[in-house]
Amino acid sequence: MFYDLAVVGGGAAGFFAAVNAARLQPRWRIAIFEQSKQVLAKVRISGGGRCNVTHACFDPAELVKYYPRGQKELRQLFARFSTGDTVQWFESRGVKLKAEADGRMFPVSDSSQSIIDCLLREAQTYGVEVLLQHDVQHLEPQPAGFQLKFRQGETIKAKKVLLATGGHPNEAGYQWLKDLGLPVVSPVPSLFTFNLPKNPITALMGVSVPSARIRLPEFKKEQTGPLLITHWGISGPAVLKLSALAARELHQRQYRFRVLVSWLPEEDADSLRALFEDYRSYAGSAKVVNRFEVDLPARLRLFLLQQAGIDENQRWSEVNNKHINRLVELLLNHELLASGKTTFKEEFVTSGGVAREAIDFTSMECRQIPGLYLAGELLDIDALTGGFNFQAAWSAGWVMANSVATEKS
Ligand SMILES: Cc1cc2nc3c(=O)[nH]c(=O)nc-3n(C[C@H](O)[C@H](O)[C@H](O)COP(=O)(O)OP(=O)(O)OC[C@H]3O[C@@H](n4cnc5c(N)ncnc54)[C@H](O)[C@@H]3O)c2cc1C
Structure with missing residues (x-):
């Protein structure tokens, strides 16, 4: 033959x-x-x-x-x-x-x-x-x-x-x-989603944002795009792309790594701080929950307020600088600790x-x-x-x- x-x-x-x-x-x-x-x-x-x-x-x-x-x-x-x-x-x-x-x-x-x-x-x-x-x-x-x-x-x-x-x-x-x-x-x-075991954010499963910036600071890699919160962690196109870009590095770390999420990638710290200062100055008597106008789903907004230690029913005049700094940090650099991965459907x-x-x-x-x-x-x-x-x-x-x-x- x-x-x-x-x-x-x-x-x-x-x-x-x-x-x-x-x-x-x-x-x-x-x-x-x-x-x-x-x-x-x-x-x-x-x-x-x-x-x-x-x-x-x-x-x-x-x-x-x-x-x-x-x-x-x-x-x-x-x-x-x-x-x-x-x-x-x-x-x-x-x-x-x-x-x-x-x-x-x-x-x-x-x-x-x-x-x-x-x-x-x-x-x-x-x-x-x-x-x-x-x-x-x-x-x-x-x-x-x-x-x-x-x-x-x-x-x-x-x-x-x-x-x-x-x-x-x-x-x-x-x-x-x-x-x-x-x-x-x-x-x-390659192509997997990030597990965030025991992270309270997973209570928001089903919430998605159309454009978040996700960074892996240790590996100097980032992606901006849709992000979905699931019952085990974070998923969506931006996460999947990042998993592929850092596939070898994440494997080496046995899938334990830091993730930084900017929920408002178009904003910077100064403009957000100025916005919240304005709320304090011009809407001090308003409840925080009624005057927190950032373009994010309501459940996520409430969660971020809680994480910053701000009671949603507080008045803006009662919110101190420490709280504002913490809120800005969460909106732009929300640190999440990933441990483990989940394969994306059957398209491994x-x-x-x-x-x-x-x-x-x-x-x-x-x-x-x-x-x-x-x-x-x-x-x-x-x-x-x-x-x-x-x-x-x-x-x-x-x-x-x-x-x-x-x-x-
Ligand atoms: C569920 C799923 C969905 C996918 N969907 C898409 C998609 O829509 N678009 C896309 O671009 N990619 C998709 N992919 C990826 C894509 O299928 C692969 O990249 C592509 O099939 C690779 O082609 P290949 O010819 O290199 O290997 P394969 O398609 O894997 O073919 C290799 C062949 O070699 C045979 N073989 C292996 N060893 C031997 C041997 N020793 N002797 C004889 N024969 C042997 C195997 O039986 C197999 O038939 C998908 C993958 C999966 C798993």
Whole structure:
């Protein structure tokens, strides 16, 4: 059994590389070896069954900002195949995509099956062999290619091999790549929410603010955006982004860290202090609760007053400087101590994988092992939610396919 190209892993990256390579190299014998009973399983369940294929961000310089790790390398990939190319690739094969208000792009059918059918059709058109229940256990570089050994004991030979076996939540999943001499960055979780055990703020579960600034002072990282208070801590897009940006640092701290929240990121301490001084001067007889006009939900306003030691029924004239300073501090720098994390729904993402420096991103070829290519989530590249992970898989698959396109059969 001899193949010109053996693709290990029938996910987004492996499939996209295989079908593009087959179109560009029609005489090559190309096969996808998939360990499970079905290909493209993650595509099927992705985006709640709708498949968030890519994101409507068409400037590569902006696009890379959604990837906490691998921005430099992704710039190279996106310069050659980016979001607009993905839209065009699928549309030219009859799968029209639509963008939602937040930029996520889905097939107009709202069904991941459209993407799966398109990739399967493409594989059939260009003669890509798809072999299910072929679990590659061992890969051995040989003088003129590679030998692949499957769990069942069968072996095949291939001139070139693309590894696209996806991410793994634990280090043991990367052992066989380490055995090949590839450097691996140990995997840690990304995209989670922050637990605030025993913090009284959790009594406000369900309260959300459209724009809060959340800082992790020890790691010099911050995000501004929607924040949701839950019964276990804080969540929402700003928290999730921050968890991804600081995934490795937070793992190192075993998820015990300080969070500073500004509930009013547009305000500064001087203007807030001046506002409260005005209340004291011009509305001294008013009850605090009736004259505390900051743009926050009522429950949160009352909570912050309590935390500052101010009775809501007090008159403004009775509020002293210490209380005002404390209230300003809480509004702009509310310190919360996080301990633990909660994985965000089922959309967990792992940061880590084969180190990027092991790969030449102009071809996706492994620097140490010529003829061996890597693409997709098994690399140390990860993204925020929104279609970015698939885009990285399409781009790497396309670059890989095109790098072998000009080679002689
Ligand atoms: C629930 C969920 C929803 C998601 N939704 C989105 C979304 O809407 N948009 C988005 O951009 N990203 C989404 N993601 C992330 C996205 O699915 C992945 O980034 C993407 O699938 C990675 O593609 P891949 O080809 O690298 O790996 P995978 O899709 O994981 O494919 C790897 C394949 O390799 C096979 N394999 C592994 N080892 C072997 C072996 N030894 N031999 C043979 N085959 C092997 C596996 O069975 C698998 O089929 C989601 C993830 C999850 C978990």
